[in-house]
Amino acid sequence: MRLKKISCLFVVCVLCAGTSNAQTIRELILETAKQYRGTPYRYGGTTPDGFDCSGFVSFVYQKAAGIAIPHSSKGLWNSGKALQLEQAEPGDIIAFADHGVISHVAILFDTDHIIHAVSAGPRRGVIVSPLADRYFGPRIIGARSYLKEALKELP
Numbered sequence: 001m002r003l004k005k006i007s008c009l010f011v012v013c014v015l016c017a018g019t020s021n022a023q024t025i026r027e028l029i030l031e032t033a034k035q036y037r038g039t040p041y042r043y044g045g046t047t048p049d050g051f052d053c054s055g056f057v058s059f060v061y062q063k064a065a066g067i068a069i070p071h072s073s074k075g076l077w078n079s080g081k082a083l084q085l086e087q088a089e090p091g092d093i094i095a096f097a098d099h100g101v102i103s104h105v106a107i108l109f110d111t112d113h114i115i116h117a118v119s120a121g122p123r124r125g126v127i128v129s130p131l132a133d134r135y136f137g138p139r140i141i142g143a144r145s146y147l148k149e150a151l152k153e154l155p
Contacts, residue, residue, distance in 0.1 A: 022147045025065045026091030032064035033107050033115045039126040041119050046071060053104050056117040056126060057093055060107065061146065069146050073102045080144030088143035094131075096139040104136065108143065 033056075042050025046059055054073050061067040070076050077095045088094065088108050096104040106116030106129075114136070115128050121135065129136060 022089075025067075025147055026089060028064040029060055029091040029107065030109065030115075033060045033109070033126075036060070036126045037115070037128065039117070041117050041125045043119070045117075051117040051126060052119070053106065053117045057105050057107055067146055073105045076105050076144060077102045077142075080146045081148060083143040083145055085140060085143055088145070091147065093144045093146070095141050095144065096136055097141045098139060102141075103139070106136075 036048060036051070036056065036059075039048055039056075040050045041052065042055075043052055044055065045051045046055035048059075051059065054071050054076060057076065058069050058071045061069050070079060073095065076093055080093065083092060085094070090108050090110050092108050094106045094108050094114055095102055096106070098104075104116070106114035108131075109115045109128055112131050113128050114131055115126065117126050118124055118129070131137065131140075
């Protein structure tokens with residue numbers, strides 16, 4: 001509990017001090033996401049009791065940086081700043097499609113990995129996977145960033 005209070009206090013101090021930048025927010029998003037590795041998958045889940053993919057992404061953004069984003073893969077794809085995969089930075093959202101329909105979202109963890117809530121396969125729940133995963137890799141359709149807009153809204 002103390003760690004959560006310190007993290008929240010840090011976010012508030014950084015944002016109020018006016019020294020916040022996209023890199024600091026990215027780091028907070030990644031640190032928050034890492035805390036939930038191993039959380040079970042739950043369809044429609046938006047809490048640490050269980051997450052679906054978009055519930056995990058929206059929860060992490062809200063908890064880490066107070067950024068409210070949609071809780072649906074389609075909603076996430078249809079908003080935010082569109083990026084090519086090569087432009088995405090850790091903390092940005094990667095989108096996946098199956099037969100042309102948005103089917104999954106994840107947070108870019110580093111240049112080669114994503115962190116996401118997975119519903120099926122040998123490993124389920126919140127996990128870190130290679131970006132070139134044989135299932136997800138071929139389904140990547142692009143990325144979205146919500147950080148520049150969030151920074152514009154700061155006082």
